Amino acid sequence: MNIKYTWLIAVMGLSAACHITKTYRQPEVAPAGLYRDRTAADTQTMAGRPWQSLFADTLLQQLINRGLQENLDLKIAMQRIVAAQAALRQSRQAFLPDINANAGIKQSRLAFPQGYGLVNTATQYDLGASASWEVDVWGKLRSGKKAAQATWLQQVAAQQAVKSRLVADIASTYFTLLALDEQLQVLEKTLVNRTEDVNIMKELKASSIVNGAAVVQSEANRYAAAVAIPDVKQQIRETENALSILLALPPAGIARGTLNNQLLPGALHTGIPAQLLQYRPDVREAEFAFRAAFENTNIARTAFYPSLTITAAAGFSSFSFSDWFTDAGLFGNVLGGITQPIFNRGLNKARLTTAQARQQETFFNFSKTMLTAGKEVSDALYSFEAAGEKQESRRLQLASLEKAVDFTKELLKYSSATNYTDVLTSEQHLLAAQMGAINDRLQQWQAVITLYRALGGG
Template sequence: MTHKKYIWLLALVTLAAACRITQPYKSPETDVNGLYRDQQNSDTNTIAARPWQTFFTDTALQQLIARGIRENLDLRIAMQRIVAAQAALKQSKLAFLPDVNANASVKQSRLAFPQGYGLITSATQYDVNGTASWEADIWGKLRSGKRAAQAALLGSVAAQQAVQSSLVADIAAAYYSLLALDQQLLVLQQTLANRGEDVNSMKELKASGVVNGAAVVQSEANQYAAAVAIPDVKRQIRETENALSILLALPPGPIARGSMATQQLPQDIAAGVPAQLLQYRPDVKAAEHAFRNAFENTNIARTAFYPSLNITAAGGFTSFDLSKWFTDAGLFGNVVGGLTQPIFNRGLNKARLATAQAKQQEALYNFSKTMLTAGKEVSDALYSLTSAGEKKESREKQLASLEKAVDFTKELLRYSSSTNYTDVLTSEQNLLSAQIGSINDQLQQWQAVIALYRALGGH
């Protein structure tokens, strides 16, 4: 009875010690106050909660995104990392079970007997046996290993989500860049046609004596200036199509698409509150899982300083006579239990613990940096969206005034000697610049919306 008390007391002391060795996990503290610059919003509505199908409503774009999610090679690579992490987690769970092995062998030996007299004899040994070994998880090493593997798996899943979120944003950004380039090409082609008409008009006015030959030459140069810009835009269109093809896992080729004129910005573009980045932004989640993985690895390193309890068992048959192999005479078995306490291992355990602690601190810093980066990206996208909207009204007024200026200078050129073709040329160049600027304003709005979708962790 006394021995049983000691055994129970030893078990309780061991359990209490084990509770102090491995530390319980706590999520890293994060101060999200002011993470979104100049944003004091408390509304938790956020576009991050919306599926991409409801956020990007252009049907052609939806088809491209669907294909990208299905075929993109980076996304497939991320999926394989999840498979590898799942295998590691399964292995960590099986670590709680005994290690069992079986062996069958026949050994032929030649012996000199007695020594020095040259008499040779031989012996044949027949063995079949099984061995099992099991490590008792006294200090929580295996449990910490399992939790580390779970964190690694969740981190891989979050990383895959981050790849998908970036992929959707990249496809959308390339798509709207194409629409903007298409619109610029239309403007340039229309401008080229208009300036061709100007050349004809200048020739007629010269014939009537209203203008001189310089005006005709200037009008032709103005026409060529529009023509020169067209090949560059066509090149950009082709390069953007090729880049988008890679995202879709396709060889370079044309991309089916709509037009910028039919696009409508999403309604209710809400950023929510900074704390929601922990819920929606996948790289933030991946950074926290990486911290959890490093934390549990530190726990594992701590357990290396304490004794490990291993129980091994072996059993089977062995005999030098084949006829007596599977008999009571050949049967053997043993069970061994032992504690192994590290005493001196050249500072290996200390080095492992110091390394694990450093990696844990590194993971914590990386998490904090990821949160700050996320806040910066959201703040940039919100301000870009605001500034693009502020330009819209002024740009519309500028375009209206420049269109009138072109018309007026052309009319004055016909009926007033105080106006020359340089005035017409200047007004036309200003109008073209404003038209291209208006297209870029629309693109900036879409780029800001897409950047906000990405920054908030849209899925």
């Protein structure tokens, strides 16, 4: 084929390629009302806040830094990025010709005339190079490059999602440990107080103020506090071990502060739902997956159209080394060819249908990811508000129960109308309220951490 006609076909094909492959358009970022009843138009969001400013505890900062350096899930995600980078480099080189070199020696035994006659031996020496180049007429190679780039960006976003989740998991586990520490202190203090109650009940019995039932009830009340302590210690041990895994460490104790010294952040800015695509890595990951599937659908469309390939070969081939540099030994050729699929048992149709289904699947997954992000933001906001609303009521409840315990203990000494059951009930209610107050503070911090991650922080 004449070279000028080959280039003419290529130019015509490139002008028509835009009608075969489609231009990517980003799907709708965020539906209205994604945060339920949150309609703030302020674009300020805590997702843009560095985690170091959100978590002021230096011990927690050290743990997060360690996790970001050593966490095994993060290292796995990094290796996936390396693999995606290799695929992207290969897709860029697909525009270059394929060049191969060959060398060979072939020995043949020839009979002349055929069937009878003399038998001769001939040796042929070959040395040459060949090149093949596919002209990207319909945009198949361009779409392949775009798909590889989207896949690489998808893996980068996936690694960032692991980072965001890791920061949140380390912080959440850390605050759980602080809450368990405080619960253990409350139980140990309760055990001391109830041991004193047993001694007081024994003295009152000796003075005939209470009977033996009050003594054994006080002892049972003390044992109830003692039994709860090992359970909390077990939870502390298991939580420390879980945090060690996040840090890629063998199970060990964790240096930490106290829950009372932690300061909650001020206003919790959520920004607008459209910012989720900017900050939240799993949303970006889903969008890049959709983009890669879109380009793969473009590739499937190009399979219905002819492919243009230009090949060339040159080298030496003769029965003697001395003939290599002669007209008989030197060869070269250039060939342009067009291949048009006619019947391939429905393979191209099946590929296109599969690619379109995959594209639709990734679109639905992107939409689901957006809705899930909105749910997590809404849940975290309400959880933080609910915990805050309980604070004043919890403070008043604790004050009333502490007075109730003191009053019933005093009445027990001077009034026969009061028995130890009243003391027992008030003490049990006080312990439950103290544990509840700790859980309220933990709930606030867990809500802050969840909201930070839900918005894409970390």
